Amino acid sequence: MDLLQGTLDVLILKTLSWEPMHGYAISRWIRQRTDDVLTVEDAALYQALHRLERKGLIESEWGLSENNRRAKYYQLTAAGRKQFRAEATEWRQYAEAVFKVLETASQ
C-alpha cells in the first residue's frame, strides 16, 4: 500500500521519538512496525530526512553503527518533538473521523 500524501514526515518523527537512528534503521523500523503493509520508498525517505533537517525539526550527527561503521544519526529537535505531537493529534482525529464515517456507511 502506498503512503498517503504527508504521512511520511509524521512517521519519521514518530520513529525518531524513541531514539536517534540512521536512515537505514528508520526504513527498517517503519517496515517492521507496519508489518510490511506500508512500503516506504528509500529515495523518498532520505529526501524527507534532509527536508526535515533543513526545517530544523530533526538534526544529524555522525556516529558509529552496530557493526562499527560510520553512519549519520538523526534525532528530534525540540521543535520536531512539538511538531510531532501536533501532527499525531491531528492524524488521530482525522483517522477517527474517517473511520466513523466508514462504520456508519456499512450499517
Added chain:
Amino acid sequence: MRRIPGIRRAFRLPWSSTSRVNREVDDELRFHLDMKTKELVDGGVPLDEALRQARTQFGDIEYTRRYMNRTDRERMVSERRAEWSDEVRQDVRFSLRQLRRDPGFTIIALITLALGIGANTAIFSVVRGVLLRELPYAEPTSLLRIFSTVDGYQSSVSPADFNDWRNQTRSFSALAATDESTVNLTGSGPAERFKQARVSANLFQLLGVRPALGRAFTPGEDAEAAPRVVILSDGLWRARFGADRAIIGTQIVLDGFATEIVGVAPPEMRYPSPVDMWLTTRFGPRDFSDSKRGARWIDVVGRLAPGVSAARAQSDLATVARRLEQQDPRHNTGFGTRVVPLHEEMVGRVRTPLIILLAAVGLVMLIACANVASLLLGRTAAREAELAVRTALGAGRGRLVRQLLTESVCLAVIGGALGLGLAVWGTRLLLALAPGDIPRLYDVRVDGWVLAFTLAATVVAALVFGAIPVWQAQMGRLASTLREGNRGSRARPGTSRTRGMLVVSEITLALMLLAGAGLLIRSFAQLREVDPGFESAQVATFTVTLSPVKYAALDQQRAFATELLDRVRRIPGVDSTGVTFGLPLSGAGFVLSFDVTGRSAPPPNAEPSAQVRVASAGYFAAMGIPLKRGRSFTTSDRAGAPRVLLISEETARLFFPGEDPIGRHIQFGWTRDGDRLAGEIVGIVGDVRQRSLSSDRTPHAYVAYEQWPLDEITVVMRTRTDPARALRTAQGIVTSLDRDLPVYDAFTLESLVSRSLGQPRFYLLLLSVFAGLAVVLAAVGIYGVVAYTVQQRTREIGIRIALGASTDRVVAMVVWRGLALAVIGVALGTAGAFAVTRVLRSLLFGVSQHDPLTFFGVAALLGIVALLASWLPARRAARVDPLAAMRADG
C-alpha cells in the same frame, strides 16, 4: 549504539564546503546500500543480485543525491547566517552590559560623541541648505546674474543697458530685470507695507516656475501702458487673503493703483528674494533712452542658451559694452559687464565663513574622537585581564577584535542617535540666532542628506576611536599579561604613550580653534570701538512712503512731512526730530556725481560723487551727528529760499583738498521735472558709516528736505524716555494723518547698530562655542591621562612617599606629566594656528591674523586649563597611603 561526543563540533562545516556536503551525502547513501545488500545476502540472495536489488528498491538514487546535496547546502548557509547574527547579538548585548557596568565612562563618552556629532550635523544642515542645495529652479546651473562694472567695481544695471543686452546678445535664451522695493497695500483691512519685486514679464518662464494658482505674466505686461497686474507670494496669499482660491481676477490697491491679481506663486519661488508679491517693471521707451543710461538701479538675471558657456556670454556682453562706449562715451566710458553664476552670487559672501565653521566643528569632532579613543584605551588596559582570560579560553583574535569594535560601534550609534536629536534642536537654535542677512536660511532643514551625513560621521567616529584600542590590544601581549599575573601595577608604556599622543593632538587642535575664536573676539571688540558717526542711544526711527497717487505733487509731500514732524516733536519725551532718506548703516541711499561750479569739467567717469541724503533741519541733532564747521540747516532754508547743502568731512577731504568748501556751489546729476539738484555748501558735518561699521568712510552730501522733498520719509527722534513708547505714539500720529499709510522699518538706532554686527557676532558666537567645547574636551583628556597615570603608579607613589618624598614633590611629579603634554600641544597648536588663521582674514577687522596678544592669551589660557586638569588627579596621588598601596599590590 556508541556516539563520539563532540563529533558534531569537529564536523562543523566551514564556509565553502560544498565538497564536504557532497562527500557526506555519498557516505550516507553508501552506508544505506551496504546495509541493504548485507540484509539481502544474509537472507540468501547472491551478492551480485543483492547489489542490484538494493539499488532498484531504493528508487531514483541520482535525483535523491542531488536533492540531498541542495537541501544540505541551503541548511548550511542559513545556519551560518543565524550563527553570525547570533554572535553579533551576543556581542551587542555584552557590549551594552559592559557600558552599563561603567556608567562614568559611558556617560562621558556619550556626551562627548553626542556634542561632536550634534554640532557637526547642525552646521552641516546649514551648509547643505545654503551652499549645497540646488536652487529650486529649472536647470539652475545655467542661470547667471549680470552686473555692470565701473572701473572693476560691480554695480547695478540701467534699464537702457538691459534693453541693449536683450536685443544685441545671442548667448542668452532669456534675460529678465528685477528691482526690489516696498509697496503699500490699502483697501482690504489695515494699510500695510509689503516687499515687492518689479520684474520683467518673462521672469517666471525664465526660472521655470509655474504659478500655484492663476497664471504667470504674459509678454507685454511689463510695458509702460500695460494694465497693472500682480502675482502674490504663497505666504501673503495665506496670511492676508486666507488662501482664497477665488482671489484670482480680483483687484487690490497697491500704492493707490488698482491692480489685478493674476496669480499666486508656489512657496519655493523666492527670486530675487523672499518678497511678498511680484509686479511688472512697466519700462517705457524713455527708460531705455541714452539719456537714462546713467541710472543704474535694476538687477539682471539670465539663462544661458543651450551649449553656451558663461565665458562666451561674458565676451558677447563685452562686445555690446564696447559698442556702447564708442556710441555714448559720456555715460559708458569705463563701464563693463560681469557674469556670475546665480547660486554663487546669492551665497558667495557667506561661503568662506560657513566653510570655516564647518572645518572648526570638524576639528571639535576630531578632538571628541581622540577623547573617546583615549578613554577606551584606559578601559581596555583596565580590562586586560578579562581579555587575556577570554583569549586563553579560546576566543579567537578575530572574535575579540570584533567584540572591541562592537563596543565602539555601540557607543558611536548611541552617541549618533543622541547627536541627531541634539542636531535637530541645534539647527533650530542656529536658525533662530542667525542674522537675517545670511541668504537661503529658509532652505535649511534636516533632510536625507543631513541624516546621511550624521550616519557617515557616526561610522567614521566609530572607526577612528575604535581602531586605536584594537590596535593596542595585541593578543600576544594580552597572553603575556596573563602569564605575568597582572596585578595592575605596571603602567603599560604603549598605552600611556598612545594616550599621551592623543591628548597632545587634542590640545593642538583646541589651541587652533581657540586662536581663531580669540581673533574673532578681538576683531569684534575693534568693530564695537568703531564710531558710527552718530549716537545711537535713545533714538528711534520709522519710515513711511507716500502714495504716488494721493501725494503726486511735491508740495503735498512737503506738507505731509512738515505736519508729521510738527506732531512728532510734540510727543512728550521727544527732544529733537528730523527726517531723512537713507539711514546710516542701512546701506540704503544713492550715489550721485556732481560738478563744482568754477572748475573745468573732469574727464568722463572721474567726476566727484557722493552719497546724497535728504535731511531736515533737526536731523543732525536727533542723530547726534556733529557739525564741524559752518552752519547746519535751519527752518529758513525753505522751499523758495536759495538751495543750501551740507557735506561730510570725507567729501571735503576728497574733493576740496587745501581749499575751503564752504561757499562753493555744486550741481548733482539728478534732474527732476527740469529742476537740477544744486546748491551752496554752507557747512561740514561728521562722517557716518554708510553700509557697515567695517566699511570705509564714504563721502556724503546732504540736501535740505524742505527744498527737495521725497515721497519716502524716514523720521528720526531722540527721546528722553522709552524710545519704543515714542514709536507707538508716532505710529498713531501717522494713522491719524492718513489712514492708508503704513509705518514700517520702525526700530531703535541701537538695534540698527546691533543688526549691522549680526554676521560677525554670529560667527564669533559659534566659533567661541566650538573653541570652548574643544577646551573642555581637551581638559577632560588631560585629566583622564593624568588620573590613569596616578592609578597605574599607585604602588610606586606609595614607595616614594614611604621613602620620604614630600607631598609637594609627588604632586609636582604627577602634574608635570600633564603639563609636559600641554606644553607640546600648545607649541604644535601655536604653529598650526599661525599657519591656518590666514583663512580667517576676510572675517577679521582691525586685528592681524597673527595678533601676538591673541596667540599669547590663548596659549596661556590653555596652559592654565591644563595645569588645573592635571592638578586635580595629582592631589589624589598625594593622598596615597603608602602602606595600603603596597599591601594591595602584594
